[in-house]
Amino acid sequence: MQRITISIEDDLLDELDAFMARSGATNRSEALRDLLRRGLARKAAGDAQCVGVLSYTVDLSMRDLGRRVPQSRHEHHHMAVAALSVPLDHTVAVEVAVMRGPVETVENYANGLFTERGVRHGALSLVPISEEEEVHQHGDGSSHSHVHLKVRDGF
Template sequence: MQRVTITLTDDIAEALDDFLAASGAANRSEAIRDLVRRGLAARADAPREAPCYGVVSCAVDQSMRNLAVRVPQSRLDRHDQTVAALSVPLDHSTSLEVAVMRGQVGDVSGFAEALFLERGVMHGALSLIPVSEGGPEHVHNAGEAHAHAHVKVESGF
């Protein structure tokens, strides 16, 4: 086993202790190992090259080291993957950021994980929606006719 030293805010340490008590873990190390395993397993189900849509959400402290500039820039850097973005002010310095991304699981989850590691980003969550792309091209009768294919939402990866 490897020893890893981490620093937790008081709130996270208290939440970890609450999790420890509720889960029956013997100590903080056991609780953290369990949480890490769960987090890694949640990402392991989806092949990195599978097509998906991802909903990325987090709270952002806008007063933190140019974070108010870097978060929107990170979406602009991925303009071909960004479908929509929403920023909701929560208080004088914190906003709720939501981005809908599309692409391969590895790219979408990589974007989310990089964002969640930024200092000042809290409560990060990623929800992946598996899709299949393509299908038969067809034409609708409404409006100007053009051949196209649709994305189909799948039940799993």
């Protein structure tokens, strides 16, 4: 890790300190690293691998939306990792979907979902990953290989 020195206006430093308190960062360096990772994450190449966490609200009283959203996930089953729906009232639910694949594909899926009439408050968070094949040996002496997802610091 390298050490750098920066100059920052008092007002911006106050905002950084407030962010540090909200985020639980233990020092300014940690807070700045977090902000930089978040800011630079959008610079990901379209073919970079990621796990995308989509959060949004769905108004299930909208015609066919309660069927279309899960159907869309089924049409992208090769990307879908998990989905959760939590009812907030009789018609609205907050949903979280975890999708995996190239950044461009995950972003396109999220943008298509977020533009559906009745879907609101959509947000996408991208986690950079790589796939690494590893060979493991188990208690019976047999070994096999499989792929592990490794979280990376950036794209």
